[in-house]
Amino acid sequence: MGSVLHSIKEIISFITAIFILIALLLLLGYMGYSLIYVAPYIGEKDFLIPIYIAIPFPILLFFLQGITAYAWYVFLATAIGISGTLIILTGAIPYFKDFVRNPFSYKHNSFQELSEMFTLNIFFSMLVVMLLWLTGYRPQTPGIGELPLWNQMLQLLHASVYEEVITRTIFLGIPVFAIYFLRGEKISPLKILGGYGKITHIEGIFILVSASIFAAAHVPAWDVWKIAPTFVGGLLLGYLYIRYGIHASIMMHFLTDFISIPMALSSELQIVLGLLMIYFALVGFVFFISYAIRAYHYISPKKPEPVKIIKEEPSSWINMTCPNCGGRVFQYVDENTLRCVNCGTIIKLNEEKDDRLELP
Numbered sequence: 001m002g003s004v005l006h007s008i009k010e011i012i013s014f015i016t017a018i019f020i021l022i023a024l025l026l027l028l029g030y031m032g033y034s035l036i037y038v039a040p041y042i043g044e045k046d047f048l049i050p051i052y053i054a055i056p057f058p059i060l061l062f063f064l065q066g067i068t069a070y071a072w073y074v075f076l077a078t079a080i081g082i083s084g085t086l087i088i089l090t091g092a093i094p095y096f097k098d099f100v101r102n103p104f105s106y107k108h109n110s111f112q113e114l115s116e117m118f119t120l121n122i123f124f125s126m127l128v129v130m131l132l133w134l135t136g137y138r139p140q141t142p143g144i145g146e147l148p149l150w151n152q153m154l155q156l157l158h159a160s161v162y163e164e165v166i167t168r169t170i171f172l173g174i175p176v177f178a179i180y181f182l183r184g185e186k187i188s189p190l191k192i193l194g195g196y197g198k199i200t201h202i203e204g205i206f207i208l209v210s211a212s213i214f215a216a217a218h219v220p221a222w223d224v225w226k227i228a229p230t231f232v233g234g235l236l237l238g239y240l241y242i243r244y245g246i247h248a249s250i251m252m253h254f255l256t257d258f259i260s261i262p263m264a265l266s267s268e269l270q271i272v273l274g275l276l277m278i279y280f281a282l283v284g285f286v287f288f289i290s291y292a293i294r295a296y297h298y299i300s301p302k303k304p305e306p307v308k309i310i311k312e313e314p315s316s317w318i319n320m321t322c323p324n325c326g327g328r329v330f331q332y333v334d335e336n337t338l339r340c341v342n343c344g345t346i347i348k349l350n351e352e353k354d355d356r357l358e359l360p
Contacts, residue, residue: 056216123284195245
């Protein structure tokens, strides 16, 4: 039964990844167009981009204005363009190739997990809003949609990159790097930008810290109702940041924020993307359940009896005990690697146990 559900989930994930790729390419195209669209408004008095810190509530330092703000906007677009290129080359293309070769052999992939987490975040955010409406509470919003479209472009593109720097890099990337450095581990300074591949309790603690600050930073503009969805979103962004790097978290943030721009520019796209968002919310429920189960197994691992692993000729399935969740059914990823069907934990055969647990 577990393998059937896993296969269904992988098919849903594949279809979702196709839609996410289409949406991403569309948004990148509109981002390029926005460079031309906002240029005539450089002289406007409201052509401002705020520079602030979050400790945990945002404290304004100064505004970028005019040509300086536009130069910053070009820089942001460049950063997002590079991030998009990386996620497509290192995530999307390998994912689709692997799926065609072996559809149900789960491997960690930045684009697949970005797609799943984006839809999960959409589902959870909509769920929170719906529950609040049912209780009679009307969520407060900062009114970004009431701003001129060029100003929306400025603020949303800025948030996609800048918020990742002031919450993920400062409160996640730098502290984790500092701890490993002080422990005498050889680690590249580039790890400040994430991409560790694995998550230990050290990374887990600072993912929680950065998510908390990310949530608190949204309260002044959105009110307290925003804490729950932004905290969950912060956990997902932190996960992508640590496992794959800042480019992955930037792309999820960009997808979340900038998708309103093409909807504002085209009534046809408003309908199409609106329907797509409904689809994302529906499948997000599937991934919400999937990741909730995996998180539960990670937080509350069972202590199985020691099992002697005997290498055999690769077959489709093998019975043993997962050291993470206690599951008994494993699938070969390759001749030296097994994946727990229950929680997704990867185990290498005939290798010394790594002290870092590889999360599903």
